[in-house]
Amino acid sequence: MQITKTVDETRAVVKEWKRQGLTVGLVPTMGFLHEGHASLIERCRQENDRVVVSVFVNPTQFGPNEDLEAYPRDFARDSALCQEKGADLIFHPEPEDMYDDPRAYVSIEGLSDNLCGKSRPIHFRGVCTVVSKLFHIVAPDRAYFGEKDAQQLAIIRKMVKDLNFDLKIVGCPIVREADGLAKSSRNTYLSPAEREAALCLSRSIRRGKEVIGMGMDSQTLLKEMRAVIEAEPLARIDYVSVVDALTMEDVSSINRDVLVAMAVYIGKTRLIDNFSYEI
Numbered sequence: 001m002q003i004t005k006t007v008d009e010t011r012a013v014v015k016e017w018k019r020q021g022l023t024v025g026l027v028p029t030m031g032f033l034h035e036g037h038a039s040l041i042e043r044c045r046q047e048n049d050r051v052v053v054s055v056f057v058n059p060t061q062f063g064p065n066e067d068l069e070a071y072p073r074d075f076a077r078d079s080a081l082c083q084e085k086g087a088d089l090i091f092h093p094e095p096e097d098m099y100d101d102p103r104a105y106v107s108i109e110g111l112s113d114n115l116c117g118k119s120r121p122i123h124f125r126g127v128c129t130v131v132s133k134l135f136h137i138v139a140p141d142r143a144y145f146g147e148k149d150a151q152q153l154a155i156i157r158k159m160v161k162d163l164n165f166d167l168k169i170v171g172c173p174i175v176r177e178a179d180g181l182a183k184s185s186r187n188t189y190l191s192p193a194e195r196e197a198a199l200c201l202s203r204s205i206r207r208g209k210e211v212i213g214m215g216m217d218s219q220t221l222l223k224e225m226r227a228v229i230e231a232e233p234l235a236r237i238d239y240v241s242v243v244d245a246l247t248m249e250d251v252s253s254i255n256r257d258v259l260v261a262m263a264v265y266i267g268k269t270r271l272i273d274n275f276s277y278e279i
């Protein structure tokens with residue numbers, strides 16, 4: 001397994017693979033890898049001749065009062081996991097290698113306004129910008145993203161379509177802890193009491209899945225789901241919403257494919273979870 005730090009080095013490695021006619025898969029990450037990331041790398045390994053994992057805590061997707069500095073980092077552990085899962089290359093740039101007084105950004109209108117975009121106004125612009133850069137640098141045939149970040153996945157699919165990126169986006173299912181909590185690098189922030197409290201997200205998701213097929217409107221569904229979270233004293237809801245699966249706009253009747261998504265603060269830690277419902 002190779003490790004590259006610069007854009008030029010990375011391009012040179014990929015260029016040689018392409019010259020040999022090999023297919024390339026990319027798994028973009030911010031590091032501090034867990035089994036959720038590992039599932040993406042495994043899928044990428046199955047479907048491509050060469051596997052690239054990017055490990056980059058992308059500053060442009062963090063707001064001024066967010067956790068950029070505190071975001072957990074452990075590159076030695078990440079590279080051991082990538083090696084074990086059969087990655088061929090880790091691209092691990094420094095922020096200075098990726099951004100030099102940037103003036104170009106990629107924004108996807110509409111889909112970025114609701115859900116996480118409401119409380120994190122520049123987040124998806126940062127995500128789309130860094131993902132576009134990674135697509136240009138690595139030129140992958142396929143790129144792998146988790147359904148855990150469902151709004152991100154919908155936005156990236158739309159970006160690829162609208163901007164004619166020549167690659168396939170592969171969405172991968174949410175990987176959970178044995179007790180139901182969706183795996184996240186941010187789970188490391190939780191105290192033992194908060195870790196217990198954080199189960200209210202997956203409990204609410206389970207409740208939502210139970211009742212969504214019963215023909216109720218979205219307000220009734222959301223009431224049921226919010227009640228589960230509101231019963232937990234350490235939890236504070238940012239949003240619980242039912243949106244159109246493609247546009248990310250709120251819907252009142254569940255008469256089309258929808259995403260049911262939530263963001264909840266457990267103490268100071270903001271966690272997300274979701275499920276999709278196809279009619």
Ligand code: AMP
Nearest residue numbers: 029030031036145146148149174175183
């Ligand atoms: P991150 O390092 O948080 O930016 O995540 C990198 C990729 O891993 C994103 O596409 C995430 O959606 C995906 N991912 C993170 N957690 C999970 C999980 N629990 N299950 C599946 N995919 C995940």
